[in-house]
Amino acid sequence: MHTHIIPEKLPRWTEQFGYGNFIHLEHHRPGFARMMQGGRFFREIEQNCWDPELRISDYQKFDTQVQVICTIPVMFSYDAKPLDCLEVSMFLNDHIAEICNKYPKNYVGLGTVPMQDAELAVKELERMKTLGLKGIQIGSNINDKNLNEPQFYPIWEACERLDLAIMIHPWNMMGKSQMEKYWLPWLVGMPAETSRAICSLIFGGILEKYPKVRFNFSHASGSFLATIGRVEHGFNCRPDLVAIDNPINPRDYLGKFWTDCITHDARMLEYVLEMQGSKKVCLGSDYPFPLGDLEIGHFITEMNLPESTVEDIFCNSTLEWLNMSKEDFL
Numbered sequence: 001m002h003t004h005i006i007p008e009k010l011p012r013w014t015e016q017f018g019y020g021n022f023i024h025l026e027h028h029r030p031g032f033a034r035m036m037q038g039g040r041f042f043r044e045i046e047q048n049c050w051d052p053e054l055r056i057s058d059y060q061k062f063d064t065q066v067q068v069i070c071t072i073p074v075m076f077s078y079d080a081k082p083l084d085c086l087e088v089s090m091f092l093n094d095h096i097a098e099i100c101n102k103y104p105k106n107y108v109g110l111g112t113v114p115m116q117d118a119e120l121a122v123k124e125l126e127r128m129k130t131l132g133l134k135g136i137q138i139g140s141n142i143n144d145k146n147l148n149e150p151q152f153y154p155i156w157e158a159c160e161r162l163d164l165a166i167m168i169h170p171w172n173m174m175g176k177s178q179m180e181k182y183w184l185p186w187l188v189g190m191p192a193e194t195s196r197a198i199c200s201l202i203f204g205g206i207l208e209k210y211p212k213v214r215f216n217f218s219h220a221s222g223s224f225l226a227t228i229g230r231v232e233h234g235f236n237c238r239p240d241l242v243a244i245d246n247p248i249n250p251r252d253y254l255g256k257f258w259t260d261c262i263t264h265d266a267r268m269l270e271y272v273l274e275m276q277g278s279k280k281v282c283l284g285s286d287y288p289f290p291l292g293d294l295e296i297g298h299f300i301t302e303m304n305l306p307e308s309t310v311e312d313i314f315c316n317s318t319l320e321w322l323n324m325s326k327e328d329f330l
């Protein structure tokens with residue numbers, strides 16, 4: 001339920017819009033492209049980032065049929081002018097919908113929306129629904145604003161109404177500029193970002209206001225589950241700071257949202273399963289990026305888990321999160 005894809009060709013948005021550092025691709029040698037952010041090198045990607053048929057054959061090596069695809073978070077463009085972000089979002093959503101329609105047994109799509117402008121975001125949610133996309137991927141914060149902010153309420157309301165799932169992906173990592181060395185934004189910042197998103201949504205009472213929204217948090221919920229004892233203790237010992245918008249204990253929300261299994265650690269996954277229940281843990285890979293699980297959950301098959309637990313992780317949880325059924329892929 002967690003893979004990233006990008007179109008092989010992107011418009012030159014920086015030139016078109018006349019500002020900013022939008023991503024473009026330089027295909028400098030066969031099978032490889034440089035993602036450029038304005039004039040700056042961001043990262044090198046390979047053909048498996050844009051070639052849907054190559055991705056299907058890659059997945060077949062690990063007996064996996066379906067990929068839930070979404071864009072790469074650097075494409076969110078939340079800091080752009082809202083209408084420009086809408087244009088970028090529509091381009092990316094059309095591309096994802098096209099792949100899902102061409103290979104309906106292999107791909108399910110999540111869109112992206114201009115979160116900085118709820119009105120435009122809702123408009124695009126309505127449009128993407130007609131394209132057949134099943135949900136959206138959004139950032140763990142929106143231009144440093146936390147997800148409990150009232151400006152996002154119309155987006156949660158629309159996802160409920162349109163039956164669209166939500167995947168929260170870490171990005172725009174807190175403290176990034178103070179810890180560039182050793183890849184710390186990815187290793188330390190990302191897990192913290194995901195916990196930031198979950199805590200903001202819980203303490204802000206969003207899961208109470210919009211109980212039908214189906215949230216899924218990347219990377220096994222980041223540091224949230226590992227620190228639930230501390231989060232709960234904080235809620236109990238300083239309710240004046242923590243319980244100001246929602247009186248419900250954060251532990252009560254375990255098992256009420258989805259998360260993926262990307263732990264790279266069997267014992268950690270056992271703990272995640274204990275906290276969440278197997279019906280809320282999905283097979284995620286973060287394919288095709290090297291920090292992901294590029295053996296697509298192979299370690300799970302060696303954990304001696306009950307067959308029903310493995311089946312939950314490998315398909316049932318994701319199907320329920322997307323409100324789809326196995327028959328959709330047979």
Ligand SMILES: [Zn+2]
Pocket residue numbers: 002004169218286
């Ligand atoms: Zn990812």
